Amino acid sequence: MVVVLATAAAMQLGGERPPTGSTVVIGEPDSESTVTWAPSSPPTGPGTGAPLADVDLVLGGTIATAQGRRVPLVDTGGIERAHRLADDRGWLVIGPPSLAGRFLWAVAPDGTARVLLGGADEIVLDEGGQQVAWKQGTALAAAKVVNKELVATVRAEAPAEAVPLRFVGGAVLVRLAPDRPGHVLWRLQPGPLDPGTDRASNRIFGALPDGRLVAEITEGSPEKSCLTVLNPAGLTPAGRECGPQLSGDGPGSVSPDGRWLLVNGRSGRQEGAVLVDLRRLDPSVDPVPVGLAATGDVVWSRPGTAYYADAAGRLIRMDVDRVTAGRPAEPLVIAGLPDGIRPVVVSGG
Template sequence: MSALPGQPDNRTDGPRRSYQVRPDELEGAVRETLSRQVALARPQGVDPAGQAIRRANRIRRRRTAAGLAIGAVATVLLSAGMAQLGAETGREGSPIVVIGDPDLSGRPIPTASASGTDPSPGPSAALLGAETLVSPDGRRLVLPDVGSAESAQLLPGGGGWLVVSTRTTAGRSLRVVQNDGLVQVLLAGAGSIVLAPDSRQVAWRDGSDLLVAGVVGGQLIGAARTVAPAGAVPVRFVGDSVLVRPDPADAGHTLWRPGAGPLTEAVDQETLNFYGGLPDGRLVGQISTDPGRTCLAVLDPTRHLRPVETGCGPELSQDGVGGISADGRWLLVNGRVGKTSRALLVDLRRLGSNPTAVSAGPPITGSIVWADESHASYLDAAGALVQVDIARVRAGKPASPAAVSGVPAGDRPVLVAGL
């Protein structure tokens, strides 16, 4: 198509545009365009980096909360000398202390069962064995993976059990057995282990020292230790103090208040055994008087265990087995009626007037559990359950043992409260 007359053709006439661009000009233009795009902040529908940072912060906060507690425990234990590093510890049979979470990959399948149902043992149960707990009314609970137990107590809140093993060549151990079947070792290789009545504290012997720690969340915290004479053993908790027998072969006890100073020498030289406490805080024990003769006594821990009341009459055994009712009136204790070993019932309200004892049943083995002020239970030497009714015993009808159903022959259950 030709151009109109008198008008120039833009395809052939007029100024021509130059398409020759130097490399440096092109590079500058690209740089300027990219810099403008970077400088311009544009909102994004999704911020992956921000989400990742927020998620990491949440995880860090959760781990920090748990880590601070474990870190505090580790710091306390290290400062108290409980955490020992290296192959040379300088002691034999040092306790193993769990200060962190257990390996949950090895968590056993829950197999604890009530009476009438036997557990299905797993591999570790075949190695360690199980332990049967028995309540005062005869119900039973089988705990796998704990081995042979000496005593057991319910954890605060009922979340499981604190189980003290029987003594072996390696010493005693303390385990936490949770309701879901998880077993944690708190102590191993300890000489003697004593639990507070509320299961919130534990005292034990480690080498040449006595130690006390709190039990919180399946861990030991706030440990305190003191050097103790060879052979000294913790006996029981008395408030915030620990009753200690410096030499089990001799009479005498002392009180150690953790954190308030070292263990002192025996503050009394007469006490042989303690059976429990009265509601007012005083203790009931067995004291040595004339050679070969022992008496009952009420002792005041605030006055260096000084006897404030004594009563002689019942022929008591020196095995230290005994228990007091919650109201402080009745004492079940091992002794003799004539030449026969029996469990004796003593009225502590008549302690000062030469009290008499009546036969309550066969000799006691292990702990005594009081259901109320008038009923108590214990196990005899064969592991049979003895249920004592105070009214019947006072009427001349001692209790008789009854076998616990479901316990394998040869196994000895452990009597517990709160099952």
């Protein structure tokens, strides 16, 4: 009740309308392709049209599905991340940070939404949309998502500056502090969070099929950063391979087959999004330039294709064969999309 009242008060002070729904629980291109976007049909039912991509997209107050449907979103605020549930059961969507914290909504196939979680500092979902983890103050928590309800919640105490980043093999990857290296895998055990021994990893981008983690670490004397692979136990280097220096920041994602990493970094003198061959982690092998730097989530629709929004707000489709052949990733110009609306690529599906 304290969290609910505090959330409502913060919204009033910030001039924000509380989301409606159920009870808050807590927390340079050589070509361009043009696709046409149109506003959704009236809220009585989703519209149809040509698909914009082979992933779902959030375009303002509408979800444009990979099947060509236009689903108007009802009773949600702004959306920063979204995940499509299996079997056409709708979506889980996460709002941006605000005075009232972040919100997690469950969105039905017709676009109606209800709040599952509110007032959180950060919220993350697993790859199947079956688990959620969140942080509020010093409370780190996780729960299962069953029939669009949160059940079996487990809680731990964590440093105030720690933040959950993603699920990895049933555990939650937690960055210990935003301004210094170091991560730990929280294996959903109650009690104080064990900070572990890793104080070298700057960024961790995801897991390989065998469970090892792809990470950027800082080590040596003098210190240098490089891309490497970590064992999930203790987050220690899995070998002596130290790949290229990325010299970037922001998001990144490992392909489903574990072959590629799409991440912000540097290739030669070019800065922006780059593609790294994870089978050739060698500092002498430059990453392949892709295009402008990615903002928001990088989402792979299949092992050879990924989508992201670039720094100019365009939707980018990155095809591995195209990029490795020396051609930049393909911007998709969404005709008719209002100014200021940045596409959000939906994971899952």
